[in-house]
Amino acid sequence: MGHYTGKKVANPIPILCIGCGSMGSSHVRAYHKMAGFKIVGLVDRNPEVTARLSAELGGLPQFEDFDQALEATQPGAVSISTYPDTHARYALAAIRRGCHVFVEKPLAESVADAQAVADLAKATNRKVLVGYILRMHPAWQKFIELAHTLGKPLVMRMNLNQQTSGSAWLWLKHLMENMSPLVDCGVHYVDIMSQMTGAKPVSVHAIGARLTGELIPGMYNYGQLQITYDDGSVGWFEAGWGPMISEEAFFIKDVIGPLGCVSIVTAAGQGTSSNLEAHTRTNRLRLHHAQLDGEGQYAAPDEFFDMTDEPKHQDLCDREQAYFLRAIQEDLDLSDHLRDAVNSLRIVLAADQSFRCGEVVHL
Secondary structure: OOOOOOOOOOOOEEEEEEOOOHHHHHHHHHHHHOOOEEEEEEEOOOHHHHHHHHHHOOOOOEEOOHHHHHHHHOOOEEEEOOOHHHHHHHHHHHHHOOOEEEEOOOOOOOHHHHHHHHHHHHHHOOOEEEOOHHHHOHHHHHHHHHHOOOOOOOEEEEEOOEEOOHHHHHHHHHHOOOOOHHHHOHHHHHHHHHHHHOOOEEEEEEEEEOOOOOOOOOOOOEEEEEEEEOOOOEEEEEEEEEOOOOOOOOOOEEEEEOOEEEEEEOOOOOOOOOOHHHHOOOOEEEEEEOOEOOOOOEOOOOEEEEOOOOOOHHHHHHHHHHHHHHHHHOOOOOHHHHHHHHHHHHHHHHHHHHHHHOOOEEO
16 A cells, blocks of 8 residues: 555545544544545544644544544545444445545444444445555564564564553553553554464464543453464464553564564664654664574674655655545455455453453364
8 A cells, every 4th residue: 555645536435523632633634635525524522622724724524423524524534543343334324325435444443343343334335444554554564574583483573562641641540441442452453463374363362451440330441362273373463451560561563484584773862752743753764684504603794674764644644545546436345455464353352251251262
């Protein structure tokens, strides 16, 4: 999925945007800049949020109820950036009204609901793009490409921990009323690992811990999953949220194979774990070659790939929505994309099940 600016059209696609928080507002700003879309409404349960964003963009219709907004605006596309418990319901409602859909990850709270969205999209030829923003990132695309040169099996090591306080912690606590960090963040990185191996996942195991009493009963704010694939590859992913989470080693992205390893190297002082920009920035990639010479020394030095000119977070949102526009305009087949979205959700939900039952879950 490369960068695409979108064709200028005489009749832009009317798009209704629901959810105007951190990610939602970034997507709204992307649509606002694009000739191919025309924003016909902003929906958020907090009217102050839509009022601020509307004022920033020169005045846009505002709603608090999605169904009312859908009826009033008659959009051709809908952008969904709400909490995950509404994703599938809103997506299905929009598709039934003939709309194309962009929906933030995860696609749904259950595999059955995610598959229902994918099936309806296929049956109606509506485009549904899920917000796997790392797929739009050239450095992450290069990371996957280099992983393919390391041989098999692969050992994949990834985490994304967030030490948070204030409004960010309040927002994450609301998010954990629906799902754990392991599920919400995990779909991104399980998707990356599955692209690296190209293999079928066979089992997953998870551990977790509830580090605060501020959460709803049964929820945990730290988790780690371990996944095995049918080619012998293995991977782990770790995610934790909260004011108690360690700020050290919060960003590990490392892949090892028989022929060497490739790692994302972050810049010193790049940012704290609560900084959204730091979640995607790579600075450079380091490729290590395992081959030894006749004296048992490394035959080739490590290679570094400079990524300092990589896109920022808003740039990535722009690229994502430009690809959404292209999918609509050029009738691109997104069935593989939706299959991957359902499969990554299946894996992280199995991990959540493993944590709760204390056993390995076979996929």
